[in-house]
Each structure stands twice: as C-alpha cells, then as structure tokens.
Amino acid sequence: MDDKVLTFGEVFRQLRESGLVSESQEKAAALRLESYGEVQDRESTPWYIKALVAVGAWAAAVFFLVSVGMAFMFELDDKMFILIGLASIAVATILRRVAKEDSIFLAQLAFALCITGHGLTIYGVGEESDSVGVVALVVTVLFGLLYWLYKDGAYRVLGTLMVAGTFSVWFLSENDLNHFIHLLILVEALGVGVLFMKQDLPAFLRPLALGLAVSLGLTPFFVLLPAHELVTPFWPSSIILALGLICLYFAMAKREGGFRYEPLGFAFTATLLFSFSTPGILAAIALMVLGHYLADRVLLGLGFMLLPVFITIYYYSLTMDLLTKSGILFASGAFLIIIRIIISSRPWAREAVEEAGGEVE
Amino acid sequence: MARKLDGPADRKTIQALYKERIISYWACKAALSMLQGPRLWLRWINRMLLILGAALCLAGVVFFFAFNWAAMSAFLKFTLIEVSLAACLIGAWFAGIDRLVGKLLLLGASVFTGVFLAVYGQVYQTGADPWELFFGWSLLIIGWVAISRFAALWVLWLAILNTGIILYWAQVAIPNDSLDFGSLCIVLGIINGAAFILREWGSGRGMKWLRVKWLQHLLFVVALAFPTIGTIAVVVDESHYHFPGVLVPVLWMFYIAFAYWFFKFKKANLSALALCVLYVCSVALTLAGRILFEISDDALMFLIFGFIVLVVVGVAAWWLLDTHRKMRKAS
Numbered sequence: 001m002d003d004k005v006l007t008f009g010e011v012f013r014q015l016r017e018s019g020l021v022s023e024s025q026e027k028a029a030a031l032r033l034e035s036y037g038e039v040q041d042r043e044s045t046p047w048y049i050k051a052l053v054a055v056g057a058w059a060a061a062v063f064f065l066v067s068v069g070m071a072f073m074f075e076l077d078d079k080m081f082i083l084i085g086l087a088s089i090a091v092a093t094i095l096r097r098v099a100k101e102d103s104i105f106l107a108q109l110a111f112a113l114c115i116t117g118h119g120l121t122i123y124g125v126g127e128e129s130d131s132v133g134v135v136a137l138v139v140t141v142l143f144g145l146l147y148w149l150y151k152d153g154a155y156r157v158l159g160t161l162m163v164a165g166t167f168s169v170w171f172l173s174e175n176d177l178n179h180f181i182h183l184l185i186l187v188e189a190l191g192v193g194v195l196f197m198k199q200d201l202p203a204f205l206r207p208l209a210l211g212l213a214v215s216l217g218l219t220p221f222f223v224l225l226p227a228h229e230l231v232t233p234f235w236p237s238s239i240i241l242a243l244g245l246i247c248l249y250f251a252m253a254k255r256e257g258g259f260r261y262e263p264l265g266f267a268f269t270a271t272l273l274f275s276f277s278t279p280g281i282l283a284a285i286a287l288m289v290l291g292h293y294l295a296d297r298v299l300l301g302l303g304f305m306l307l308p309v310f311i312t313i314y315y316y317s318l319t320m321d322l323l324t325k326s327g328i329l330f331a332s333g334a335f336l337i338i339i340r341i342i343i344s345s346r347p348w349a350r351e352a353v354e355e356a357g358g359e360v361e
Numbered sequence: 362m363a364r365k366l367d368g369p370a371d372r373k374t375i376q377a378l379y380k381e382r383i384i385s386y387w388a389c390k391a392a393l394s395m396l397q398g399p400r401l402w403l404r405w406i407n408r409m410l411l412i413l414g415a416a417l418c419l420a421g422v423v424f425f426f427a428f429n430w431a432a433m434s435a436f437l438k439f440t441l442i443e444v445s446l447a448a449c450l451i452g453a454w455f456a457g458i459d460r461l462v463g464k465l466l467l468l469g470a471s472v473f474t475g476v477f478l479a480v481y482g483q484v485y486q487t488g489a490d491p492w493e494l495f496f497g498w499s500l501l502i503i504g505w506v507a508i509s510r511f512a513a514l515w516v517l518w519l520a521i522l523n524t525g526i527i528l529y530w531a532q533v534a535i536p537n538d539s540l541d542f543g544s545l546c547i548v549l550g551i552i553n554g555a556a557f558i559l560r561e562w563g564s565g566r567g568m569k570w571l572r573v574k575w576l577q578h579l580l581f582v583v584a585l586a587f588p589t590i591g592t593i594a595v596v597v598d599e600s601h602y603h604f605p606g607v608l609v610p611v612l613w614m615f616y617i618a619f620a621y622w623f624f625k626f627k628k629a630n631l632s633a634l635a636l637c638v639l640y641v642c643s644v645a646l647t648l649a650g651r652i653l654f655e656i657s658d659d660a661l662m663f664l665i666f667g668f669i670v671l672v673v674v675g676v677a678a679w680w681l682l683d684t685h686r687k688m689r690k691a692s
Contacts, residue, residue: 009366011375011392020388028383030366033374048635049681056642056674063667070660104682105675112671200380292405295372295396308416315420322428330421336414340407349403 008033047298053104054154057111064116078127085120088113089142093150107152114155118142118162132173136166153207160211161218164188168222178232181223185237185279188216189244189286196290196299197251213299217287217306220280224313237279245271245286252293260348270339278317280310372396408461415465419472426476435484442480446473464511471502471514475521490532495525510570516579519556523549523583543606546591550612553584561628581633585620588613589640593647617641629688631681638677645673 012029015021021029068084076084092114099106118139125138143159164184171180195201195209223234249267253260274282284307291299318325343349372393379389422445430438449470456463475498482489499521506518526549534540540548557580564571591609595601617637624633649669653662 006370006395007367008370008374011370011395012366014395015384015388015391018391020391021384025384025388029378032378032381032383033366033368045682046631046635046685048632049678049685052635052639052642052674052681053678056670056678059674060667060670063663063670067660067663067667070663102682104678105671108671108675108678112667288409292402307413311413311417322424326421326424326428328421329417329424333414333417333419333421336410336417340410340414343403343410344407 050154053108054111057108058115060112061115061119064112065119068120078124081120081124082128085117085124088117088120092117093146096150096152111152111155114150132170136170139163139166156207157211160208161215164215164219168219172222181232182236182240185219186240188212188219189241192216193244193248196294210298213287214302216283217302220278220283220310223279234279238275238282241279241282241286242271242275245282248286248289262346262348266343278310278314280306281314284310370396411461411465419469438480438484442473442477446470446477449473458509464509464514467505467509467511468514468517471505471517474498474502492525492528492532495521495528499525512570512573512576519553522552541601541603541606542594543591543601543609546587546609547605547612549587550584550616553580553587554616556580557584578632582636585616585636585640588616589643592644596644596647596651625684631685631688634684635681638681642673642677646670
C-alpha cells in the first residue's frame with residue numbers, strides 16, 4: 001500500500017532519460033546536496049522536541065503564575081500586575097536574545113517567564129479595563145513587538161493562537177460584534193493561503209503560517225456555537241472557506257503547469273456541496289489538501305484530526321429525527337463512494353495511473 | 362545526515378536546486394511532478410472518499426438501528442444484523458482481502474459481530490456482563506483479524522480485548538477484591554507490550570502490512586501508557602503499596618530500559634525515544650511534586666516546582682537533541 005519513496009538518484013535518472021538534465025548538472029546537484037544536508041542538520045530540530053520544550057515551559061509558567069497569585073493576589077493592585085507582567089516579558093526577551101542556540105534551559109526559562117508575563121499582563125489589563133476588546137488589542141500589540149524581538153518559533157506559533165483566541169472571545173462576548181468572527185476566519189484563511197503557497201517563505205514567517213493554520217482549524221468551533229448563543233449564522237464563513245479552497249485549487253493547478261477542467265470541476269462541485277455543511281469541515285479539508293500538496297505532515301495531521309470532529313458536530317446539530325439523520329448519513333456515504341467510482345473510471349484518471357505504471361488504491 | 366543521491370527526494374530541496382540554477386525550470390517541474398504527481402493525488406483522494414464514505418454509511422446504519430430499535434421485532438433485528446454481516450463477508454470475498462475495499466468490509470463484519478452479540482444479550486436477557494460480551498467478541502473475530510493483514514482491524518481487536526479486561530476488573534475483580542489497579546496495569550502492559558513485540562518481529566519477517574509507522578507508535582504508546590499510569594498511582598497514593606500491584610513500577614522501569622536499548626541501538630527511532638522521555642518526565646515530576654508538596658503547599662513550593670519542571674524537561678530535551686545529533690552522524 002505504501003509508495004516506494006523516490007530517491008534523488010532515481011529522480012535524476014528519470015530526468016536524464018527525458019533529456020531534462022545533463023551529466024554535469026547531475027554532478028553539480030550531487031555536490032550541492034551534500035552541503036544542503038549539513039546546513040539542514042544544523043538547523044533542524046524535530047518538532048516533538050520543540051513541543052516538549054514548549055509544553056515544559058507552559059507547565060512551569062502555570063506554577064509560576066500560581067506562585068505569584070498565591071503570594072500577591074490580595075496585596076497588589078491591577079496596575080502592579082501589569083507592570084510585573086511587562087517586566088517579566090522584558091527579562092524573558094533579554095534572556096532569549098543572550099541565550100546561546102544550544103542552551104535549552106535558558107530558552108525554556110525565558111519562554112516560561114514570557115508566558116507568565118503574558119498571563120499577568122492579560123489579567124491586570126482585564127481587571128483594570130473590564131473589557132475583552134482592550135485585552136485583545138494589548139495582546140496584539142505585544143505579539144507584534146515580540147514577533148521581532150523574541151526570536152522563538154514556539155512563541156510565534158502560540159502568540160498567533162493567543163491573538164486569534166482573544167479576538168474570538170471578544171467577538172463572541174458582545175452580540176454587536178458576533179459577525180466579525182467571519183472576518184477573523186477570512187484573515188486566517190488568507191494568511192494560510194498566501195503564506196503556505198509562497199515559494200520562498202522566509203523561515204521567520206513559517207511559525208506565523210503554522211499558527212494561522214491551527215487557528216483556522218479551531219476558530220470554526222466558535223462559529224458553531226448553538227444558535228441562541230450567537231446572533232450570526234455560520235454560512236458566511238462557509239462561503240469564505242469554499243471560495244478560499246477554490247482559489248487554492250487554481251493556485252495549485254497553475255503552479256503544476258496545467259488546468260485539467262474535469263478534475264477541477266469535480267473539486268469545485270465537491271467544495272460547493274460541502275459549503276452547505278459547516279465551515280469546520282471546509283477548514284479541515286483545506287488543511288488536508290494543503291498538507292498533501294506541500295507534503296506537510298503537521299497540516300495533514302491537523303486536518304485529519306479535525307475532519308471527523310466537525311463531521312460529527314454537523315450531523316449531531318441537524319435538527320431532525322434519527323431516522324432522517326440515518327438516511328442522510330447513509331446517502332452521504334453512498335454518494336462519496338459513487339463519486340470515487342466515477343473518478344476512477346474517468347479517462348484522465350486511467351491515464352495518470354498508466355503513466356505512472358501503478359495502482360490508485 | 363548529508364543529503365546524497367540515494368537519500369529520499371523532497372520538494373523543498375528540488376526547488377532550492379532550481380533557485381540556484383543548478384537545474385532548469387522544466388527539470389524542476391518534472392521532478393516535482395514525480396514527487397507529487399496526479400497518481401498520488403488520485404490515490405489520496407480515492408482513499409479519503411472510500412474511508413469517509415464507508416464511515417458515513419456505517420454511521421447511518423447505526424443511527425437507523427438506534428431510531429427503530431424499540432419498534433423492531435427480535436426477528437427483524439437479527440435479520441438486519443446478520444444480512445449486513447453476511448453482505449460484508451461476501452463483499453470482502455469478491456473484492457479480495459488484498460484490496461483496501463475487502464479489508465474495510467472485513468472490518469465492517471467484525472463491527473457487526475459485536476452489534477450482534479449486544480442485541481443477542483439484550484433480546485434474550487442472558488444476564489451476561491459486558492466484559493463477557495467483549496471477550497466473546499474478540500474471540501469470535503480473531504480468525505478474520507488473523508487473515509485480514511489489516512493493521513486497523515488488529516487495532517480494533519486489541520481495543521476490544523483491552524476493554525474486556527478493564528470491564529472485568531471493574532465488574533468482577535473490584536467487588537471480589539481479586540485484582541487491584543496496579544495488577545490491572547501490569548496485565549494490560551504485558552498484553553499490549555506483547556502486541557508491540559509481535560509487530561516488530563512480524564515487520565522484520567517481511568510482513569509489509571505491519572510496517573505502517575502509526576501502528577508502531579500507537580502500540581508503543583499504549584504498551585507504555587498503562588505501566589506509567591500504574592506507576593504514577595503508586596507514587597501518588599499509598600493505598601497502592603501492596604503486592605502484586607506495587608510491582609508495576611518494576612515493569613515500567615523494565616519497559617523503559619528495553620525501549621531505550623531497542624530504539625537507540627537496534628532500530629534507531631528518535632520519536633519513540635521522545636515518547637519514552639515524556640513518560641519518564643511524567644513519573645519524575647509526579648514524584649518530585651509528591652515530595653515537595655508534602656513538605657508544604659505554599660507559594661514558594663509552587664515556584665520551586667516550576668523550576669524543577671524546567672530542569673527536568675530541559676535535561677530531557679538536551680539528551681534528545683544530543684541523541685539526535687549522534688544518530689545523524691551514525692547514519
């Protein structure tokens with residue numbers, strides 16, 4: 001079932017047979033590959049090690065916050081919490097900048113202090129202003145500054161989530177602002193599309209792209225709150241995400257150098273049909289399609305995890321009896337299987353299989 | 362590891378070679394198409410449609426039964442379930458169990474077996490406990506599981522077996538005081554550990570269907586999870602300090618030592634070592650927390666514990682990075 005992984009040697013052999021590279025180009029590429037490997041070895045830290053460090057810092061920050069809260073909760077006023085929070089962030093930033101690349105403990109300590117500082121600042125601002133909007137704006141300004149000053153990928157991802165999260169909470173907490181949640185989804189979708197499809201995305205922007213992808217997957221949860229809790233329907237987000245997906249198909253087709261109308265037609269129709277469901281399903285599909293196209297396992301994994309959750313929420317929320325729901329579920333499943341059979345029988349599908357000399361299962 | 366011509370090709374490096382004008386635009390395009398050609402898209406889309414379609418159909422069937430259950434006669438209930446079961450088996454026969462369709466139909470038949478047992482127990486009021494249903498279910502489908510060569514079905518079977526054991530503990534062992542929590546963790550740890558070992562042995566013997574990475578990770582996580590939970594329980598609660606449950610930390614340490622040897626020297630796998638490290642950190646921090654907060658639970662202790670978390674995780678991350686560098690140099 002698994003594809004044999006192509007090596008560089010096999011790729012270049014096929015390119016040579018097609019006359020697209022010469023022997024000298026292949027030798028130059030082989031020499032260059034050696035130096036890429038060395039650079040990437042120095043730069044690459046597996047994501048799970050970064051996640052371990054981030055989780056450790058989070059946990060430590062929670063204990064720091066509890067400690068500060070227990071010691072000073074009833075003795076300091078809200079302004080002092082803000083000052084201590086900002087001071088903690090400043091110390092964290094300096095610590096991060098002076099810490100050497102392989103100094104894990106200092107990097108972790110800085111991260112923990114940074115999160116603690118954010119927690120104290122958010123608490124102080126929230127208590128002082130009594131407004132979620134002000135908190136959201138302060139978090140955004142802090143994030144904007146620290147994105148450049150605090151050079152840490154984990155912070156940049158979490159900071160993006162913090163900004164998206166506080167804005168979501170703000171929009172949902174005031175009825176007049178409920179509709180702006182769709183604007184947030186639009187910004188996230190645009191950000192994900194533009195950043196991930198950019199050919200030469202600078203390394204420092206990748207955490208922002210990843211943070212936006214995660215928040216794109218999570219924000220639809222807020223849109224799907226029961227009707228009596230929100231005064232906005234979810235169809236605007238569905239339309240935004242459906243259009244975003246269609247633009248993504250076009251961008252991918254253009255980059256691959258050809259528009260095949262029938263496959264694109266299938267993709268468009270499927271997307272338009274899914275737009276009648278929840279925006280979460282479309283967001284999960286977008287992450288999966290992008291993840292598969294870019295061979296990005298994080299995006300793919302995120303999409304895989306979110307799709308069944310949103311499908312379950314969608315069918316659960318249908319205000320119908322179980323008999324009708326069972327019919328709709330079965331019909332949906334049968335429809336997908338029929339589409340699969342139709343796609344497999346199309347000439348362009350058979351052509352693709354024959355070209356590659358393999359099966360599609 | 363330096364990139365060489367016999368290393369796995371990736372999009373990013375191909376694009377970098379084009380950017381540096383080492384290969385032409387058309388060579389880059391052709392290379393990217395090889396790595397992410399239409400066939401791979403088709404395969405991915407076909408699989409998604411099949412799995413999603415099958416899951417939705419199955420859910421539709423379940424909801425149908427749920428709606429009509431009370432109104433259905435016993436005869437109708439059994440007929441529907443058995444017809445579905447037979448249809449899955451006949452479909453698997455014709456599709457062939459070498460194909461994904463056949464394997465999914467066999468999975469469907471296995472699920473319907475469980476449904477049948479549940480309905481049987483409900484209709485005839487046999488008085489059987491749920492743990493008996495799960496054990497019976499696992500026994501009845503073992504033949505299909507064995508011939509299916511389908512990792513997902515093996516995982517389902519293990520899940521059913523684990524559920525049966527946990528239910529037995531909750532419904533029989535606890536009232537009779539015959540099996541404590543630590544012993545339960547030992548039993549589950551041994552069963553899932555055996556599954557992991559068998560998977561490694563099988564994949565080394567050429568059983569390609571076992572070589573899916575997610576299966577290795579899932580079995581490893583579950584095998585180590587129960588002894589870890591048991592060890593944490595022993596650390597936290599003195600009521601677990603009795604034989605044989607108190608031996609669960611011994612099993613846990615044995616598993617950690619084995620996993621260290623296996624994934625560092627036999628089949629280098631940094632992500633599995635990272636999981637090991639995560640479990641070790643959990644136990645170490647639980648122990649540290651227990652000691653600290655028994656002394657006092659004031660603000661200073663929380664501050665100290667925060668630093669302990671940083672030190673423990675920092676050491677763990679440093680060791681993993683060092684191991685990562687050594688593995689790269691060795692490969």
